[in-house]
Each structure stands twice: as structure tokens, then as C-alpha cells.
Amino acid sequence: VLITMSSDKEEVQVTLEDQKKINLFAKKNGNLNEIETELEEIKKALQNIEDAGDDLLLLEDEDSEAIPYQLGEVFIQHNLEETQGLLEKEKDKYEQRMKQLKEEAGEIESMMKELKVQLYAKFGDNINLEA
Amino acid sequence: KLGPYINMGAVDAQVRLELQKEFDEIQKVQKEIQKSAELQKKLDSQLNQNTVVKDELEFLEPESNVYKLTGPVLVKQDLGEAKGTVSKRIEYISAEIKRQETLVADLEKQLNKHKESVSKIQAKATAVAH
Amino acid sequence: QGQEINLTTLQLPQLKMLHDQFDSEIEYLTSSMQSLKGAQTQFESSKRCLLKSMTPENEGKSVLVPLTSSLYVPANLVDTNKVLIDIGTNYYVEKNISEAEEFFKRKSDYVKQQMEKFQPILQHKFKTRQLIVEVMQTKL
Numbered sequence: 228v229l230i231t232m233s234s235d236k237e238e239v240q241v242t243l244e245d246q247k248k249i250n251l252f253a254k255k256n257g258n259l260n261e262i263e264t265e266l267e268e269i270k271k272a273l274q275n276i277e278d279a280g281d282d283l284l285l286l287e288d289e290d291s292e293a294i295p296y297q298l299g300e301v302f303i304q305h306n307l308e309e310t311q312g313l314l315e316k317e318k319d320k321y322e323q324r325m326k327q328l329k330e331e332a333g334e335i336e337s338m339m340k341e342l343k344v345q346l347y348a349k350f351g352d353n354i355n356l357e358a
Numbered sequence: 359k360l361g362p363y364i365n366m367g368a369v370d371a372q373v374r375l376e377l378q379k380e381f382d383e384i385q386k387v388q389k390e391i392q393k394s395a396e397l398q399k400k401l402d403s404q405l406n407q408n409t410v411v412k413d414e415l416e417f418l419e420p421e422s423n424v425y426k427l428t429g430p431v432l433v434k435q436d437l438g439e440a441k442g443t444v445s446k447r448i449e450y451i452s453a454e455i456k457r458q459e460t461l462v463a464d465l466e467k468q469l470n471k472h473k474e475s476v477s478k479i480q481a482k483a484t485a486v487a488h
Numbered sequence: 489q490g491q492e493i494n495l496t497t498l499q500l501p502q503l504k505m506l507h508d509q510f511d512s513e514i515e516y517l518t519s520s521m522q523s524l525k526g527a528q529t530q531f532e533s534s535k536r537c538l539l540k541s542m543t544p545e546n547e548g549k550s551v552l553v554p555l556t557s558s559l560y561v562p563a564n565l566v567d568t569n570k571v572l573i574d575i576g577t578n579y580y581v582e583k584n585i586s587e588a589e590e591f592f593k594r595k596s597d598y599v600k601q602q603m604e605k606f607q608p609i610l611q612h613k614f615k616t617r618q619l620i621v622e623v624m625q626t627k628l
Contacts, residue, residue, distance in 0.1 A: 275429035282426070282433040295425070295432035295572075299555040302432055302572075310431060317430065407576050414575040414591075423582035425572070432580060440579060447577075 232354050239350055252342045252356060255335050262332045269325050276318050283310060373483045377476065384472045391465050398458050405451045412444045495623040503624045510617040517610045521603060528599040535592035542568045542585050 230253060232241075283294070286307070294310045295302030305313065343356050415437065418424070424440045425432040495503065547568045552560040571588050572580050583591060 272429065279429040279431040279433065282428055283431065286434060290434040294434075297427070297430040297432070299559070300557075301553055301555055314429070314431065411576045411579050414581070415579075417591075418581060425580040425582075427578040427580060435579075444577070444579075 230354070230356055232350070239353055245346070245349065248342050248346055249354075252339060252346070255339050255342075259332060259335050259339070262328050262335070266325060266328055266332075269321050269328075273318065273321050273325075276314050276321070280311065280314055283307060283314075370483070373479060376479050380472050380476045380479065384469060384476075387465050387469045387472065391462055391469070394458050394462050394465070398455060398462075401451055401455045401458065405448065405455065408444055408447050408451065412441070412448060415441050415444065495620060496626075498623075500624060500627050503620055503627070507617060507620045507624065510613055510620065514610065514613050514617065517606060517613065521606060521610065524599050524603050524606075528596050528603070531592045531596040531599065535589055535596070538571065538585060538588055538592070541565075542571065544568060 230249065283291075286294070291307040293304040294307065296305050296310055296313055346354055346356060415424070418437060420437060422437055424435045424437050426435050426440065427433075495506075498506070546565055549565050551563050551565055553563045554560050569584050570582055571585070572582055573588060573591060575581050575591075
């Protein structure tokens, strides 16, 4: 998001209130970017979990008894059912987090929209708050 | 960095507009070149890593146990399949690298064209100003 | 760059630019060398660890396994002849002790080779940068 102010139009006073709003807008935009980055990572993780699930189905019976599952720095072996259960649990955890992040993002977006309305109302063409 | 070498005040607004347009294009193309350079660096590193893996797989006896970490799961792989997958990755990455190289060569041609335009416009403007 | 430049023909600002360029190249090479050295240390340490702990006498012995860098759990060493090695791009391979030892030696040698390749280049850049500084001083 580019926030620019031009000075070659009519003189408009920037009050402390205005500056606070502009700073808040920039900060919220930063938060939004962080959320988007995390959402991207979660998307990748969910894809990996799905791929893992698919790959598991292709395993030979003999290999399905002791499947190493990563826990911190170690791998703990589980059978196919248990492994699939663990994957489901992780998938749920990620989907929960994703929902939470999307809600937060929604709140931030409406706050930013409101700030835009106020700032454009006062400064009009003198300010640019677009991505 | 190209900058105006003439007294802009003495120059036609039209010329100023043309120059600005060319400068904007130059900046745009330079950004694209930069982006491609960064991507190429990443691709080179991936190519390296995959080649290392390919070589390591060659050292293995056919009955060796190979695993691929997908998400949190270590899934057993067939050695032949693993070799195949890695070879394909290497092919794909190499092709991508070539594509980027072609793209950059193209972009640099564009860059030169714009730089020439700027020179022409400036030359014309200086001639007129006198 | 294959062109020869006579440093004395350059002006001070150009010399400064060249100096800065060498500065950043040296910084980059030095940090790469450090990474290589770090990797070599790790491979050597893995090899030593392997040889010391994965012996038939230690079969069945109890160990503390790190779940994270600050959390350990008790376990027993089962099968001291097999290890699982990360060979890159998410591929892991099971090896016996002697194969694993060979692997770490291979990696360590490769990294050493790379360092030996870049050391003279780094030296040369240091010398050249020094030369530039000397020429710059004559122009002050």
C-alpha cells in the first residue's frame, strides 16, 4: 500500500488526529500483510498434509506398520490408522488457525476501510491510500 | 541512472511527458530484471540441492530404504521412483532457468531500446532549445 | 570480469565505487566461507558422534532423546547398526554405520574442496582492494 500525500494542491492542515489515523492505517496494513503471509504458509502445510495422506495410501502393507511421524526433532512410529488420525488432527488445527486469521483479517479490513473514508473525506486528492 | 541533462524549464511540456513515460518504462523493466535475477538465484540453489540428492541416491544399493518427508510423515519410497522424481525435478528446474535467461535477455533489449529513445528525445529537445 | 583496468587512470569517485564493489564481494565470499566451515564442522561432528555412540556394546542401552532443544525423553537404543540420514530436499535414507560414515566423509570432503576453491579468489580480492586503497591515497 502506498500512502502518498501531495502538496501542490490547496493547503490542508494535517492535525495530530489525522497523523494518528494515517499511522494506524499503515500499522494495520502491516498486520494484514503478516496475516497473509501466515495464511500462505498454512495453505502449503495443508497441501503437504493432503499429499502425505495420498502417499500413505500407496504404501505396501509391510511398510504400513511403522510409519515415522515427525514430532519436534524426532520421528515416532505409528501404524497406518494412527498416522491418518494424527494427520487429521493436524489438519483440524491448521484449519482452526486459518479461520481465526481470516476473521482477524476481516476486522482489520473494515477498520482500514473506515479510516480510508475518513481520510479521503478530509484530504481528497491530496492523499493516496491504495495498494 | 539516467537523469535529465537539459534545462527542463526550457522544454516543451509534451517532451517532458514523453521523457517521463520512457523513464517509467525503464524503471519497470529494471524491476522485472531484478525479479528474474532473484528467481534465478533461488532456482540455482534448488538445482544444486536436487543434484546432490540425485548423486546420493546413486550411491545406494537397490534394496536400500528411502523415505520422503511429506508434511510430518516419512513415507517410504521405492528407490527407482525416488530417482525418477528427482530427475524430473532437475529437468523442470533447468528448463525454468533457461526460460528466465531468455526473459532477461529480452528485457535487456527492451531496456536498451528505451534508453535510446531517451537519448533521441533529449537530443531533439536540445536542438530545439537552441 | 576479464578486462584489465589501470587503477591509476581512474578518478577518486570511480575508485571509491570500485572499492565498495570489492567490499561487498569480499563480504559475500567471507560469509559463504563461514557457512561452508560451519557445514564441515557439523558433518565432522555427526561422523564422530556416530562412531562413538552407535556401537554394538550400546545396543539396548537407555538414552535421552531430544524432542526439542529443551525437552528430552527416555528411550532405548534399538539396532545400533542402522541410522536415518537427511540427504536433502526432504529425502531420508537408511544406512548402516559404515555407509553413514562414508556419507559424512563425502560431504566433509566436498565442502573442504569448495573452500579450497574459493580461498585464493578471496585472497586475490583482498589484495586488489588493498591496491585500490593505495591508489586512492595517492589521489587525495
